[in-house]
Amino acid sequence: MNKIFKIITNLSAVAVTGIIMVSCSADKDSAGLEYMPDMYRSPAIEPYVDYGEVRGKINETLKNTASALTPPKHTVPYYGTNEEDVLLMLPYNRKPSAAFASTHGLFGYDYTTNTEADYEYNQAANDKNPLILNVKNSEAIFKKGKELFAANCMHCHGEKGDGNGPMVTSGAYAGVPNYADKAALGDGQLFYSIYYGKGAMGAHASMLNKKEIWTLVHYIRKFQNASYGTFSPDGTSAVAAVSDSVKVDKPAKK
Amino acid sequence: MSNGVFSHTTKNLFMKIFINQVFKSVNKWALATLSMLLFAGSFNANAQGEGLFKAKCATCHQPHKNGTGPKLFQVRKKWADGGAKEGSIYQWVNNWQAAAASDPYAQTVSTWAASAMQAFPELKKEEIDAIFDYVDSTPDPAAGGAAGGAADGSGGAMGESNMSEETEEGSFSWVWILLGVIFAVIIGAVSGVRRQLKAALNEANDADEQSYMQEFKAWAWKNKIYVGITSLVLVFSLIVSLVLSLGDIGVVEDYQPSQPIEFPHDIHAGVNGIDCKYCHNSVTKSKSASLPTVNVCMNCHKQVNGRTPEQQEKIKAIYEAAGWSTEGAGSYTGHTKPIKWNKVHVLPDHVYFNHSQHVVVGGVDCKQCHGDMTKQKETARVVPVGELNKIEGNIPLTRPTLTMGWCIECHGEKAIQEGPLDGKKDGYYDEIHRRLLNNDKSLYNKYLDDGKVTVKELGGWECAKCHY
Numbered sequence A: 001m002n003k004i005f006k007i008i009t010n011l012s013a014v015a016v017t018g019i020i021m022v023s024c025s026a027d028k029d030s031a032g033l034e035y036m037p038d039m040y041r042s043p044a045i046e047p048y049v050d051y052g053e054v055r056g057k058i059n060e061t062l063k064n065t066a067s068a069l070t071p072p073k074h075t076v077p078y079y080g081t082n083e084e085d086v087l088l089m090l091p092y093n094r095k096p097s098a099a100f101a102s103t104h105g106l107f108g109y110d111y112t113t114n115t116e117a118d119y120e121y122n123q124a125a126n127d128k129n130p131l132i133l134n135v136k137n138s139e140a141i142f143k144k145g146k147e148l149f150a151a152n153c154m155h156c157h158g159e160k161g162d163g164n165g166p167m168v169t170s171g172a173y174a175g176v177p178n179y180a181d182k183a184a185l186g187d188g189q190l191f192y193s194i195y196y197g198k199g200a201m202g203a204h205a206s207m208l209n210k211k212e213i214w215t216l217v218h219y220i221r222k223f224q225n226a227s228y229g230t231f232s233p234d235g236t237s238a239v240a241a242v243s244d245s246v247k248v249d250k251p252a253k254k
Numbered sequence B: 001m002s003n004g005v006f007s008h009t010t011k012n013l014f015m016k017i018f019i020n021q022v023f024k025s026v027n028k029w030a031l032a033t034l035s036m037l038l039f040a041g042s043f044n045a046n047a048q049g050e051g052l053f054k055a056k057c058a059t060c061h062q063p064h065k066n067g068t069g070p071k072l073f074q075v076r077k078k079w080a081d082g083g084a085k086e087g088s089i090y091q092w093v094n095n096w097q098a099a100a101a102s103d104p105y106a107q108t109v110s111t112w113a114a115s116a117m118q119a120f121p122e123l124k125k126e127e128i129d130a131i132f133d134y135v136d137s138t139p140d141p142a143a144g145g146a147a148g149g150a151a152d153g154s155g156g157a158m159g160e161s162n163m164s165e166e167t168e169e170g171s172f173s174w175v176w177i178l179l180g181v182i183f184a185v186i187i188g189a190v191s192g193v194r195r196q197l198k199a200a201l202n203e204a205n206d207a208d209e210q211s212y213m214q215e216f217k218a219w220a221w222k223n224k225i226y227v228g229i230t231s232l233v234l235v236f237s238l239i240v241s242l243v244l245s246l247g248d249i250g251v252v253e254d255y256q257p258s259q260p261i262e263f264p265h266d267i268h269a270g271v272n273g274i275d276c277k278y279c280h281n282s283v284t285k286s287k288s289a290s291l292p293t294v295n296v297c298m299n300c301h302k303q304v305n306g307r308t309p310e311q312q313e314k315i316k317a318i319y320e321a322a323g324w325s326t327e328g329a330g331s332y333t334g335h336t337k338p339i340k341w342n343k344v345h346v347l348p349d350h351v352y353f354n355h356s357q358h359v360v361v362g363g364v365d366c367k368q369c370h371g372d373m374t375k376q377k378e379t380a381r382v383v384p385v386g387e388l389n390k391i392e393g394n395i396p397l398t399r400p401t402l403t404m405g406w407c408i409e410c411h412g413e414k415a416i417q418e419g420p421l422d423g424k425k426d427g428y429y430d431e432i433h434r435r436l437l438n439n440d441k442s443l444y445n446k447y448l449d450d451g452k453v454t455v456k457e458l459g460g461w462e463c464a465k466c467h468y
Helices: A002-024 A083-089 A100-104 A119-126 A138-152 A187-196 A210-224 B004-038 B045-057 B075-082 B088-094 B096-102 B104-109 B125-137 B146-205 B212-222 B224-246 B265-271 B294-301 B309-322 B355-361 B366-370 B385-390 B404-413 B427-439 B441-450
Strands: B415-418 B452-454
Touching: A083 A210, A119 A187, A138 A210, A187 A210, B045 B125, B075 B088, B075 B104, B075 B125, B088 B096, B088 B104, B088 B125, B096 B104, B212 B224, B294 B309, B366 B385, B404 B452, B427 B441, B441 B452
Parallel strands: none
Antiparallel strands: B415 B452
16 A cells, blocks of 8 residues: 555656656747637637647648738728728729839739830829818828828938938938929829839838828828918918819819 | 957957048049049039939939949949940930940840839930949948948847857756756765665664664654744745746746847837838738738848848848849849748737727827837847836836736726817717717716726726627
8 A cells, every 4th residue: 555655656756847847848939838728719710820729729731821811812992981982992093014023023913014114104194193182181181191101101211201211321221212303203103103112112002002102192292392282271272282182172073 | 448358449440440431531532533633624523423313313223232223333334345335325324225226235234124214315425424423433332331330240249149148048957957966866875875874883783774764754753843844834835836837827928939030120120210110010900010021021121131241141031032033133033932930929819909909099109018129139029017117108017018917907097088088089989988978977077087088997997898
């Protein structure tokens, strides 16, 4: 009897030591013990979750695979029921040229069939900003534009739009143009450049939606003309109607 | 300058910088005089060239580095050596298509990159020469930027020393275990010897041989008060430490998994001033803050390819992932490869957390939860709450980062709006504020006792807000 007891004591001592030893050898890539592992990963797919193990079941083929995917081609995201917003968010009508695949990595797009260099870009000069400024919305649009500019453009183009952002002043990057030198470009060309990229600048279509880009186009215009989009105090006339996209009266409904 | 090693290295550094500066200025001066001699008529040729270069060319061309367009340093010599027709380079600038049609060398240049150069018909021959003179007079940053490179190199070395420290720490605990085992063996051996001697003594005295257990029991019985108290304390401390260690389950403070690329946040968000929301761009629109896809990296790294060999090695990993070939002007090959990052901030599925809700509606700054990433030299980690509290502007909290206590503590502190809600419009919370004002004024006034309406008071402590 005593012997059996002894064996049990010895075995449990070995087991406890073993557990302590195992818990000591921490895996740097493991976040640690979980209280209820079966509730940590749901089988419903979400981005940035490793589905290699769900509810205790190991699935080797799913381990460490991408769960954040691009939306299927030609699908349109839901933008609510406001007609103007929905029209604004419809897929962009201008196509990139086939060269964008090798210069900007834009694979899988519908390319323009016109072989003339920069054909679509030149055509875009005639595109007008569909986000029409008026006395009521201009303040909000410029505020939003400032936010977007600070997050997406400022590090290269600079706070004043002079092409001297912290990326340039730190010496990491060169060749950022001053917006003031580009006043001759059309609204549509600014949009096209942000959307598909131009020269050294990459495509920002994956990061900004169409409404945001058109908002930025308004904001960039402000660098080129300080009175762009400002209205007289009584709101009846624009101080400087430099573009068709600044309307004095209410925007004409389509 | 008085103490040994420090002064020596600084002296060296100063010497280096000094020599560099002298070299640079001599270089500049010599080139400037040369260009002045060549164009004695126009003393301001260099300034004119610089202005024109910056306004017309710099977007695509750099003097010493290929970008969207090829590097322009001594491009006239390059064309002449390449067998281009006399004057065809000027024609190229005015209208490259015409030049490509008439000159076979220009034709080969036109195939350098898939993108086409803009035509500049307004530039005169003298102006183009001024641009080229300016470009030829610029010093090569690769030769002159040694000081900057050295500074970056030291950063890399620092990261390495951190790494080795960590591995040392790991082996350190093994040393202790080994030492413990050795001590146990020594103690066992000594007590064995002692026992043998005692046994010999007992034999001589003709006493009974005692087993270890009997010996221990006799000793314990003799000192039963001390033994009792000690064992009681031992058992209690064991139980307490067990309970405490249970509290560590699911606490992931300081968790910093290894990553495929040692991404330095301080260089990107700190030195280069890139907003968090540029790379983690879905943070304002989605539940997840999103890891930047490689195309976002390439928006800058197409041009930025590193100053030191370590940096170049790291950036090469991005090129491999993006399928970017650096040959010639550089081009995307289409052969991409995913970068497999390890997730740092892991929340269990049974809790719902939405980034856009907190960042856009709540106006919470990234640093409240993620710390000051502009100073984080390595990849991300779960920053402990103690460090988060030290950051200016953060709401101080007590519970460990990423635990429920930490979340709801903040919900109890964070004001939706400072002061009374009357007349304020907050968009997202309009409806809930309207109801609060119209239905239960007394409750609203009670909330305002501390001068603010917190997330908790608008339902931020309801279970179903996060668990459903």
